[in-house]
Amino acid sequence: MVNLVMRLSLCFVVFAVICELGECVRTSKKIYVNLESVQGCFRRLNATHQIGCASKLGGNVGIIHNIETDEDLTWIVDYGPHAPYITIMSSLIFNVTNVQRLKDSGKVNGILVSHVVSNKSITPLPPDGFSPDHSCPLDAFGMYRNDSDYKNCKSVVWNPVGSSMMYQDFGIPIFVLQNETEVNSAIYDCYEKFNKPNPDGTSRKYPLCAAELKSGMFAAKDSVTCIRRTNHIVNLNVDQFCDPLGDQNVFATVKEISSEKSLPFDHVIVAAARIDSFTLFEHVTPSADNDITGLVTLLTAAFALSMSGAKESIQNSPDAKDIMFTFFQGEAFDYIGSSRMVYEMEKNRFPNTLDDTNVYLHPVNLSHISHLVEVNQLGFGERNLSIHTDPISRNSSQIDTQVKEMVTKLKEFGNEYDISVKLAGESQPLPPGSVQRFLLKRSIPTVMLTDHQREFTNQFYNSRFDLAENIKANYSESLNQSSEYDYVTPQAENLARKGALLAQFLYSLSTGDKTYISAVELEPMVTHMLYCFLYNGTCDLFQTVVDKADVEKLNEEPYPFYVSVARNTNYVSGLTKKLLAYFLGVQIEADNSDNCKAQNSTDKLYEYYWMQGPLDENGTRHGMCYRSTAAYSEAKSPVFLDEMSGYDWASGEYSSWTESTWDTFSVRLFLVPSEQFQMLTLGIGIAVLLCSHCLIFFISRKAGTIFSVPPPSPVSTAN
Numbered sequence: 001m002v003n004l005v006m007r008l009s010l011c012f013v014v015f016a017v018i019c020e021l022g023e024c025v026r027t028s029k030k031i032y033v034n035l036e037s038v039q040g041c042f043r044r045l046n047a048t049h050q051i052g053c054a055s056k057l058g059g060n061v062g063i064i065h066n067i068e069t070d071e072d073l074t075w076i077v078d079y080g081p082h083a084p085y086i087t088i089m090s091s092l093i094f095n096v097t098n099v100q101r102l103k104d105s106g107k108v109n110g111i112l113v114s115h116v117v118s119n120k121s122i123t124p125l126p127p128d129g130f131s132p133d134h135s136c137p138l139d140a141f142g143m144y145r146n147d148s149d150y151k152n153c154k155s156v157v158w159n160p161v162g163s164s165m166m167y168q169d170f171g172i173p174i175f176v177l178q179n180e181t182e183v184n185s186a187i188y189d190c191y192e193k194f195n196k197p198n199p200d201g202t203s204r205k206y207p208l209c210a211a212e213l214k215s216g217m218f219a220a221k222d223s224v225t226c227i228r229r230t231n232h233i234v235n236l237n238v239d240q241f242c243d244p245l246g247d248q249n250v251f252a253t254v255k256e257i258s259s260e261k262s263l264p265f266d267h268v269i270v271a272a273a274r275i276d277s278f279t280l281f282e283h284v285t286p287s288a289d290n291d292i293t294g295l296v297t298l299l300t301a302a303f304a305l306s307m308s309g310a311k312e313s314i315q316n317s318p319d320a321k322d323i324m325f326t327f328f329q330g331e332a333f334d335y336i337g338s339s340r341m342v343y344e345m346e347k348n349r350f351p352n353t354l355d356d357t358n359v360y361l362h363p364v365n366l367s368h369i370s371h372l373v374e375v376n377q378l379g380f381g382e383r384n385l386s387i388h389t390d391p392i393s394r395n396s397s398q399i400d401t402q403v404k405e406m407v408t409k410l411k412e413f414g415n416e417y418d419i420s421v422k423l424a425g426e427s428q429p430l431p432p433g434s435v436q437r438f439l440l441k442r443s444i445p446t447v448m449l450t451d452h453q454r455e456f457t458n459q460f461y462n463s464r465f466d467l468a469e470n471i472k473a474n475y476s477e478s479l480n481q482s483s484e485y486d487y488v489t490p491q492a493e494n495l496a497r498k499g500a501l502l503a504q505f506l507y508s509l510s511t512g513d514k515t516y517i518s519a520v521e522l523e524p525m526v527t528h529m530l531y532c533f534l535y536n537g538t539c540d541l542f543q544t545v546v547d548k549a550d551v552e553k554l555n556e557e558p559y560p561f562y563v564s565v566a567r568n569t570n571y572v573s574g575l576t577k578k579l580l581a582y583f584l585g586v587q588i589e590a591d592n593s594d595n596c597k598a599q600n601s602t603d604k605l606y607e608y609y610w611m612q613g614p615l616d617e618n619g620t621r622h623g624m625c626y627r628s629t630a631a632y633s634e635a636k637s638p639v640f641l642d643e644m645s646g647y648d649w650a651s652g653e654y655s656s657w658t659e660s661t662w663d664t665f666s667v668r669l670f671l672v673p674s675e676q677f678q679m680l681t682l683g684i685g686i687a688v689l690l691c692s693h694c695l696i697f698f699i700s701r702k703a704g705t706i707f708s709v710p711p712p713s714p715v716s717t718a719n
Ligand SMILES: *[C@@H]1O[C@H](CO)[C@@H](O)[C@H](O)[C@H]1NC(C)=O
Pocket: 145, 146, 652
């Protein structure tokens, strides 16, 4: 026994000594440098495919190589003796062709993309544009998917710079690195110091600097497989493999839609915008042109109707058509929100919820809709506005007449606000947009308003470069202003005009009359909204409309415009709903949050919102209660409903996107020591292994002597 203990200790002492000499300590302290400013690309799945990025579950390791030029790239592909590599790529070099070349070489294990928005030398805008979306976005789910003249963007390629990068299954981890210090430390302290090839092009000797990228994904193959596995597993209370994408649409009608009153056909004007967009990497850039300009313009129109008193005159006129302000979520992923709303309308369930047994609201279905008006990207072309119409529904002369009337009105109001309003070619189809999901089911007079006559003006559609500064909505010149959102940017002026025009147009469609709406008076609100969405959510407007409990969430930066998974509500949806309630609702008496919200249980026609309210002169907010028709409607694809159990997933009728779950996202740098040291480590490893085998052999032989067997316990363990 003593003998054994001595042998054991000796073994460890020897190991420890070797370890000390052999730089074991250096290995452990050898310093993993964690990079914190990273955002990973992750895996999403639809009915038939998986897309995006993933590392092995334990992480991918490779030697760092910085790629700035084609030569750097060729060096890895043709020579690169220390594969696998992890490459650092600048915004100019990270494109689909180069990534494909690296992948095909089989020598690259992961990619770090430098993206530092404030530093033009690290992140220059790609001069030829960059969009990871398709060149013909959403075509397979739009109204022209089966039309021989218009499908596949035969008539107009909307997004010519689109590379479809978003839809590749990269099979390696890819991260963006957003902090300048960390980008520099990866490039200078790691790559230049240890790895940069010698001037003659030969590789450096060990130690080399390496990175480990971890973004292991739990779901694989496709949504069908992973939902099936998840359903199976959930019964055993284990984690999910994937979650459906989805959220809540936000809508508010100007009049209330009580089930006690009749709702005539062709009586509701749907004014729509989308809330969401995507980028390869989540939480990187708020999508300025697509989609904040559309979102803000539609909110501005709601505000304008209210501010000008036009709202009341619509409410008080029984013949005036209702206007439903509608904000769709999940549109970037095959029209999740709009297709769900149309589905509910077809079932005569909208706006009531599935499990509502008492129907207080009159169902609104497609036959109640009189007009569709959608605003999309509006940030470019300051004094220009393009109208798009649908040539197929215009084949009906009745629809065509109404569309022409809409166009005439828009042009007339364009003159009023000094905006040049142009009709895009009449034989040109609608750009990708939510209204297409309605038109698939019923012909309705429709216009879509954008900043592009043909292909997108925005060269950075659904990408991390869709920046505020591209649309002149940045605030740098205003630093000496007391309050940043008092500075009217050129973009705020642009959207104030377009918001005023839109409000006039909607009012006119509703009542047939004109009203007075001043664009200049809208500017402070537009400026404020742009500031809040693009720069800092802890702004006065957002603080005014949220409940105290939600103040913390305002800090997020930048705002999440990715729809994300359905089980959490994206708080951009929440803010949109609050703003809409604030703009279209009325303030009512209630001295605290409980009194206010209590009315939700008795009055089902409206929702009651408790808001913090504006700051008084002493800097306190006293709270206020708003009553409004603003509400959510589910923006989750119908394919995930139980009632759709017989649905053929591969039919491509509805969006089937899910997001894989994962455990960690991490990126760390470390030094890989010389080969001799690696051999030594291996040697020690083998020695320890042999040693322990001997030990086990020895112990098991002598087990009887070493462990004396205790006498059987008299107490029964049964219970
Ligand atoms: C397209 O048209 C074909 C033939 O008319 C039809 O079988 C198919 O279901 C249509 N697809 C969609 C998505 O509407």
